[in-house]
Amino acid sequence: MAPAGGRASLRPGYNVVAADGQALRRLLEALFYPGPRDAETVPHASLVPGGAGVRVGVTLAGNDGVTYRLVRDLGGAAQLHRFDAGRRAFALVSQTLPEIAHFLATTVGVPPRGRFGALLSLSAGDLPSRQAGPGLRAGLPAPGPRKPLGPEEARKKLVELRAELERAQAADKLQYQLDGLQSRVFKLEEVIRAGDKIREGLASAEVALVELQPLADVADRLGDVDARVAAFEKAASRRDEALAKLAEERGAGGEPAPEATPFWRRPEFWGGVAAGVGAIAVALAGTASGSGGLRYAALLDVPAFGYAGWIALRWVGELEGTEKAGRRRQRAGVRERKVLEQYERDTAEVKGVMKALGLGTIPDLREALGRLADARAVADEWRHRFAEWKSSPEQVKAAEEKERAQREIDGIEARIAGEAGGYVRDPRQVELDIARIEGEQAAAPPPVVAAPAPPPAPAGEPLQVLLGQASAELKASPAGVLRGVQPRISQLLPALSAQRLAGCQADERGNLLVLAAGRSAPLSSLPPADRDLVFLAVKVGLVEQALAGGRTVAFAEDAFAGLAEPARRVVARLLKQMARTGQIVHATSDPVFREAADHAV
Numbered sequence: 001m002a003p004a005g006g007r008a009s010l011r012p013g014y015n016v017v018a019a020d021g022q023a024l025r026r027l028l029e030a031l032f033y034p035g036p037r038d039a040e041t042v043p044h045a046s047l048v049p050g051g052a053g054v055r056v057g058v059t060l061a062g063n064d065g066v067t068y069r070l071v072r073d074l075g076g077a078a079q080l081h082r083f084d085a086g087r088r089a090f091a092l093v094s095q096t097l098p099e100i101a102h103f104l105a106t107t108v109g110v111p112p113r114g115r116f117g118a119l120l121s122l123s124a125g126d127l128p129s130r131q132a133g134p135g136l137r138a139g140l141p142a143p144g145p146r147k148p149l150g151p152e153e154a155r156k157k158l159v160e161l162r163a164e165l166e167r168a169q170a171a172d173k174l175q176y177q178l179d180g181l182q183s184r185v186f187k188l189e190e191v192i193r194a195g196d197k198i199r200e201g202l203a204s205a206e207v208a209l210v211e212l213q214p215l216a217d218v219a220d221r222l223g224d225v226d227a228r229v230a231a232f233e234k235a236a237s238r239r240d241e242a243l244a245k246l247a248e249e250r251g252a253g254g255e256p257a258p259e260a261t262p263f264w265r266r267p268e269f270w271g272g273v274a275a276g277v278g279a280i281a282v283a284l285a286g287t288a289s290g291s292g293g294l295r296y297a298a299l300l301d302v303p304a305f306g307y308a309g310w311i312a313l314r315w316v317g318e319l320e321g322t323e324k325a326g327r328r329r330q331r332a333g334v335r336e337r338k339v340l341e342q343y344e345r346d347t348a349e350v351k352g353v354m355k356a357l358g359l360g361t362i363p364d365l366r367e368a369l370g371r372l373a374d375a376r377a378v379a380d381e382w383r384h385r386f387a388e389w390k391s392s393p394e395q396v397k398a399a400e401e402k403e404r405a406q407r408e409i410d411g412i413e414a415r416i417a418g419e420a421g422g423y424v425r426d427p428r429q430v431e432l433d434i435a436r437i438e439g440e441q442a443a444a445p446p447p448v449v450a451a452p453a454p455p456p457a458p459a460g461e462p463l464q465v466l467l468g469q470a471s472a473e474l475k476a477s478p479a480g481v482l483r484g485v486q487p488r489i490s491q492l493l494p495a496l497s498a499q500r501l502a503g504c505q506a507d508e509r510g511n512l513l514v515l516a517a518g519r520s521a522p523l524s525s526l527p528p529a530d531r532d533l534v535f536l537a538v539k540v541g542l543v544e545q546a547l548a549g550g551r552t553v554a555f556a557e558d559a560f561a562g563l564a565e566p567a568r569r570v571v572a573r574l575l576k577q578m579a580r581t582g583q584i585v586h587a588t589s590d591p592v593f594r595e596a597a598d599h600a601v
Contacts, residue, residue: 009413013598014579014586021557021587025123028555028585031058031070032110034078034097059179063109063551065190067183068093070100077432080104088180111552118469119546122539124559128462129528154441161434168427178412181405188402195389202386205379215372218353228350229362229369235346242339246332263315272308276301463512463523463535470542479506485541493537495570496563497530504534529562536560540574547582554578558588565592572596 008017017024057071069090072078080100081090094100104110111120124130209216263269279300286294350365359365389395467478474481482489482504490503502515504523512523514534523531536559543554560571572593575584579598586593594600 007413008601009599010583010585010601011599012579012583014576014584014596015599015601016586016588016594016597017601018589018594019587021124024585024587025121025555025557027056029113029116030074031056031072032104032116033113034070034072034101034104036097059182060108061182061186062107064107065186067179067186068104068108069179070104073433083179083183085180085183088177090179109552111546114469115473115546116555118466118473119542120552120554122536122543122554122556122559124557124561126462126466126535126539127559128531128535131462151441154437157437158434161430161437165427165430165434168430172427174412174415178409181409181412185402185405185409188398188405191394191398192402195386195395198382198386198389202379202382205375205382208375209379212372212375215368216376219369219372229366232347232350232362235343239339239343243336246336246339261315263312266311266315269308269311272304272306272311274304276304276308279304461512461524463531463538466535466539466542467506481542482506482538485538485545488541488544489537492540492570492574493533496533496537496567498564498567501530501533504538532562536571540571540578543584544574544578547578547584551582553583553585556584556586556588558586558590560593561588561590568592569596 008019010017055071055073057069059067059069062068067083069081069083070078071081077095078097078100079095080093080103082093083089084091094103105112279297283295283298286297354362354365359368464478467481470481471478474484476484486503493501493503500516505513505515505520512534513520514523514526514530516526516530523534526534543556546552547554556575560568563571568590569592573596575586575593576596576598578584586597588594
C-alpha cells in the first residue's frame with residue numbers, strides 16, 4: 001500500500017500479520033474481486049491516515065506458475081500485469097476491472113467470492129455473540145465520495161505525486177528485477193521439490209525403523225544373530241538326540257522290577273522251615289516211642305530247610321538286580337539333567353531375547369528379524385537415493401542458484417525499502433493520477449453522490465447461515481456438510497471448551513444439537529460464548545476442508561482472542577498444519593500465533 005501502508009511479503013504456509021483484521025480482509029477482497037466501488041467498501045480511514053485515497057498493489061504466483069501484479073487506485077484506474085520471464089519485465093494484461101476480475105478467477109486461481117466468504121475466511125464479526133446488533137458491514141464507517149481538491153491542496157498533491165513519480169521511476173527497475181528473481185526462485189523451488197517424494201520415502205523408512213527400535217536393540221545385543229539362532233537350533237537338536245537315546249536305553253532295560261520282598265516275609269520260606277522242623281519233631285517223637293522207622297523222617301528236614309534256603313538266596317539275587325536297575329536309572333537321570341542343563345546354558349540368551357520381544361518360537365524370531373532386515377535395507381536404499389539426489393549436479397546447482405537469488409532478493413527489497421520507502425506504484429499509474437488531478441482542476445466539480453447502503457447481514461442463527469452457505473458451495477445438505485467436518489469438530493470442540501462440549505450434530509431439517517455433559521442440547525439453548533466455540537470449530541473444519549481440496553488462500557481475523565491460552569495454542573498448531581496444502585493469512589498480534597507461524601509480518 002502507498003503511501004503509508006508499506007509492504008508485506010506473504011509466503012506459502014501459515015502467515016501471521018500484525019494488522020487490523022477487518023481492514024486487511026476488505027483490502028484482500030478489493031484486490032481479489034476488484035470493482036468500481038471498492039473505495040466505498042474498504043475502510044481506508046483505518047489504513048491511511050487522514051482518509052486519503054487508497055492506492056494498493058499485490059504480486060502473486062498464479063496456479064499456472066506465472067507471477068502477476070495488480071496495481072490500482074481503489075475506485076479508480078487499475079492495471080494487471082503478467083511477468084514475462086524472457087524479457088524479465090511485466091507485460092500489461094488488462095486495465096478493465098471486469099476483465100481483471102474474470103482473469104483472476106479463471107487463470108490466476110483466485111477462489112470465487114462466495115467460496116471465499118463461506119469456506120475460506122473466518123471473521124470475528126461472524127461469531128454468534130457479535131450478531132446481536134447490526135452486521136459487520138453496517139458497523140463499519142463508510143467514507144464519503146471523493147471530492148475535487150482545492151487549488152492549494154491540488155498544488156501540494158501534484159508536488160507529492162511528482163516526487164512519487166521520481167521514486168517510482170527509480171524503483172521500477174528494482175521492482176521488475178525483484179519480480180524476475182522471485183519467478184526464478186519459484187521455478188528453482190519446483191526443481192528442489194522434486195526430491196519431496198524421496199524425503200517422504202526416507203521419512204517413512206525412518207519411522208518404520210523407530211517402530212522396530214526395540215527389536216534392533218535386542219538384535220544388536222545378540223551380535224551375529226544368524227549364528228546365535230543356528231547355535232540355538234543345534235543345541236535343541238543335541239538335546240533331542242540325547243533324550244531319544246536315553247529313552248531308547250530305558251526301553252531296552254525293560255520295565256523296572258518291583259521291589260524284592262524280604263524272605264522273612266514270604267510264606268514259602270516259612271513253609272520250608274516249618275516242614276523241616278516238623279520232620280525233626282516226628283523223628284524225635286518216633287525215637288522216644290521206640291519206633292525206629294520214624295527216625296528216618298528226620299531226613300525230610302534236608303529238602304525242607306534247603307527249599308527255605310533257596311527262597312532266601314533267591315531274595316538276595318532279586319535284591320542285587322533291583323540295586324543294579326536303580327543305579328542304571330540314577331545314571332540315566334544324571335545324564336538327562338546334564339543334557340537339559342547344557343541346553344539351557346546354550347539357549348539362555350536367545351530365550352531371553354524371545355521373552356523380551358514377546359515371541360514364542362524360533363520361526364517367530366526369524367520373521368521379526370526378517371522384518372528388521374527388510375526395514376534396514378529399505379532405509380539404506382532411501383538414504384542412498386537421497387544422497388544421490390542431494391549430490392546431483394542439477395540439485396546442487398538449483399540450491400546454490402536459489403540461495404544466490406534469495407540474497408539478491410533480500411538486497412533489492414532492502415534497496416526498495418530504503419530508496420523508495422516501501423511499496424511503489426507503476427510510474428504510469430502515478431502519471432494517471434497527475435493527469436486526473438490536473439483535469440479536475442480544469443473542470444467543474446462533479447455533484448456529490450451519497451454512498452449506497454451496505455448490504456444487510458444474513459438473517460438467522462449464524463451457524464445455520466454458515467452451513468447454508470457452505471452447502472450451496474459444496475452441493476450438499478447442511479447435515480452432509482456437518483458430517484464431512486465431524487472428525488475435526490470432535491477433536492477441536494473439546495479442546496476449545498475444556499472438555500465441556502463433545503460435538504455437534506444436525507438432522508436433515510437443519511436443526512442443530514450440541515453434545516454437552518453426555519446429553520444433546522439445542523444450539524439455541526447454549527450461552528453465546530459456547531455458541532461461539534461451536535461456530536469456530538465448524539468454521540475451522542470448513543477452512544481445512546477447502547484448503548485440502550487444492551492450493552488456495554484462506555484468511556482469518558483475530559477471532560480466537562477470547563480463548564484460553566492452551567486452546568489458542570491448539571488452534572495455532574492446527575492452523576499451521578492446515579496451511580501445508582495452501583496459504584493462511586491470519587491478522588493478529590497474539591504472540592501465541594506468531595510463535596507457531598511459518599512467517600510473521
